[in-house]
Every structure is written in C-alpha cells, then in structure tokens.
Amino acid sequence: MPPGQSCLRFVEKRMPFMSDDRTNLRTAMPEQGGPVDDLVRRAQNGDAAASETIFAEHWGICLRVARRMTGSDADAEDVVQEAYVKAIMNFQRFDHRCAFRTWLLRIVTNAATDHLRRRRRKTMLLDFSSWFSGGPLENAEPSRSDDPSLPLQNAELRVRLDQALGELSQTTRGAFVLYAEAGMTYQEVSEALEIPLGTVMSRIHSARKKLRSIIEALDDETPAGGPRQVPVSPETLGTNDPIRHILPNTGNGPLSHNLTW
Structure with a gap:
C-alpha cells in the first residue's frame, strides 16, 4: 500500500x-x-x-x-x-x-500501556536476578530526566510530578494524560479508551486529587531560614501546560476554568 x-x-x-x-x-x-x-x-x-x-x-x-x-x-x-x-x-x-x-x-x-507492562516485568526479573546472585537490588526503571521543552521553570518540580504520574495506575494515568496533555474532552477520552463517560470523569478526578495533593505539599516546603525552593503558581507554568489542570483554583486568572469540579 x-x-x-x-x-x-x-x-x-x-x-x-x-x-x-x-x-x-x-x-x-x-x-x-x-x-x-x-x-x-x-x-x-x-x-x-x-x-x-x-x-x-x-x-x-x-x-x-x-x-x-x-x-x-x-x-x-x-x-x-x-x-x-x-x-x-x-x-x-x-x-x-x-x-x-x-x-x-x-x-x-x-x-x-503494553510498554509499561513489559518494563515492569523486566524490572522484576532484574531485581530477582540481583537478589538471587547476592547483589544489591537496583531500580531498573530509567531515570526521569529534565525535559527542557516543558514549560516548568523548576527541574525538581518537573521530576517530582513525573514521579507522581508514575504512581497513578495505568488506567488513571491514561485518562488524565489524554485529557490534560492531549487536550481531549471527556467524551473524546471516552471514545479513545472505549470506556463509559462516567468512568473517564472518575479517573480524571482521582488523578487530579492525588497530583494536586503532591503539588500543594511541594508548594508548602520551606527550607529552614530560606524561601521555599519549589514555587508553584500560574507564573511558573506555560499557558498550555497540563499541570495547570491540577493547581488549586484561586478564582483569579486563567486557571479558574480548569477546576470546575
């Protein structure tokens, strides 16, 4: 063809x-x-x-x-x-x-999703092999390197957020990524994943809740005798950054329409 x-x-x-x-x-x-x-x-x-x-x-x-x-x-x-x-x-x-x-x-x-399953199996096999040979257990997952194309100014925040996404279940992560990163509507996510609309809303809500709690924790981190090192605010993000979908709703500025739950 x-x-x-x-x-x-x-x-x-x-x-x-x-x-x-x-x-x-x-x-x-x-x-x-x-x-x-x-x-x-x-x-x-x-x-x-x-x-x-x-x-x-x-x-x-x-x-x-x-x-x-x-x-x-x-x-x-x-x-x-x-x-x-x-x-x-x-x-x-x-x-x-x-x-x-x-x-x-x-x-x-x-x-x-298939790739993540294969990677998880490989990680388990490597860890088991290391344990069986008496060597130290090591995390075989590749490190989440800083991606300069993403419009977040703080590399630590970017890495922590990637780690947080990695903690979500594959099904929840898939729904949230399609919504926040691909800009899909709930209906489009439903069609893409072939799941009910209510399930999509539930998964996105669950992802927002977990990721938002992590962001709020980072935002509250204040080292002794100095300012917090990981500021999170609308000014920290690009206009289309998917993380804007999980920031606390201040009621001011362009973030308001993203958090109507």
Missing part, C-alpha cells in the same frame, strides 16, 4: 516532526468533517502525500502523550514508532466513527 510505505519511511527517518512544541491542541486539530478528515479520506484512497502529512501532523501530540505515560523521552519515541506502525498497518480499517486523532491516540495509549 503506497500510503503505508510512505509513512513507514517517515517513521524511520523521524525527521522534523519530533519537536515537542506546545500548540494549543484543543483548537489546533479539526475534528470530523474538517481538513483533517479530508486528508484521511484522501490518504485512504491512495494519496501518499496526504498519508504522510496526516501522520506527520499528529507526531508531536502522540510523542507528548507517550512521554507523559512512560516518563522517558527514549521510551516515548519507541512507543510512538510502534504505535505508528500499527496504525499504518490498520489505516484502511479506520471507519471515521470517531476523530482520526482519537483513533490514533487510542493506539498510542495502548502501546504505552
């Missing part, structure tokens, strides 16, 4: 669409019936250029979702490449019952 071959070459090259820009995704990608849907139909009809364009335009958001799911830049790239191969191989089966972005992010989320 020419479109598939073209996209596979694109995935292998991983050229200019690897950038982690922070586009406002709630408005950047049209839904069904718009330009994206037209591109998808052209791609399914054999237009190789349309096929490469549609997958290239979604690379950034897929990478960000995978990054939030796995906590690792390298793992995120592996996950997205794996997801793209699956999506390309099943592209003709996409039936337009949901938005293309929803369909694609469902595949990315599933690929990330």
Whole structure:
C-alpha cells in the first residue's frame, strides 16, 4: 500500500516532526468533517502525500502523550514508532466513527500501556536476578530526566510530578494524560479508551486529587531560614501546560476554568 510505505519511511527517518512544541491542541486539530478528515479520506484512497502529512501532523501530540505515560523521552519515541506502525498497518480499517486523532491516540495509549507492562516485568526479573546472585537490588526503571521543552521553570518540580504520574495506575494515568496533555474532552477520552463517560470523569478526578495533593505539599516546603525552593503558581507554568489542570483554583486568572469540579 503506497500510503503505508510512505509513512513507514517517515517513521524511520523521524525527521522534523519530533519537536515537542506546545500548540494549543484543543483548537489546533479539526475534528470530523474538517481538513483533517479530508486528508484521511484522501490518504485512504491512495494519496501518499496526504498519508504522510496526516501522520506527520499528529507526531508531536502522540510523542507528548507517550512521554507523559512512560516518563522517558527514549521510551516515548519507541512507543510512538510502534504505535505508528500499527496504525499504518490498520489505516484502511479506520471507519471515521470517531476523530482520526482519537483513533490514533487510542493506539498510542495502548502501546504505552503494553510498554509499561513489559518494563515492569523486566524490572522484576532484574531485581530477582540481583537478589538471587547476592547483589544489591537496583531500580531498573530509567531515570526521569529534565525535559527542557516543558514549560516548568523548576527541574525538581518537573521530576517530582513525573514521579507522581508514575504512581497513578495505568488506567488513571491514561485518562488524565489524554485529557490534560492531549487536550481531549471527556467524551473524546471516552471514545479513545472505549470506556463509559462516567468512568473517564472518575479517573480524571482521582488523578487530579492525588497530583494536586503532591503539588500543594511541594508548594508548602520551606527550607529552614530560606524561601521555599519549589514555587508553584500560574507564573511558573506555560499557558498550555497540563499541570495547570491540577493547581488549586484561586478564582483569579486563567486557571479558574480548569477546576470546575
């Protein structure tokens, strides 16, 4: 299939669409019936250029979702490449019952979940092997390095938040990441994960509650004789940073509409 071959070459090259820009995704990608849907139909009809364009335009958001799911830049790239191969191989089966972005992010989320399961099994095997040989137990999970593209000014806060996301269950994390990072509505998350709307709301609420408590604890940390080292405020964050979805609602400024629960 020419479109598939073209996209596979694109995935292998991983050229200019690897950038982690922070586009406002709630408005950047049209839904069904718009330009994206037209591109998808052209791609399914054999237009190789349309096929490469549609997958290239979604690379950034897929990478960000995978990054939030796995906590690792390298793992995120592996996950997205794996997801793209699956999506390309099943592209003709996409039936337009949901938005293309929803369909694609469902595949990315599933690929990330599978990756986390494999990583957990590998960690358990390495720990068991170390214990059996009499060596020290070590955490085989990759470290969560500072990602300079994320609009948080404090590296410690970024690492702690990534760790907090890692403490959520895979199902809760998946729902929250699609909502906060991908800018999906509750209904879109429901379609992407194929779960009831009420379940989506419950998972996002649970994620917010846990992550918010961690942020508030960090915000209260004050070293002896000095100012707190991890300030958390609207000024600390970029306009589209997903962490804005879990900050305490002050009733002032752009954060208010994010916390209407």
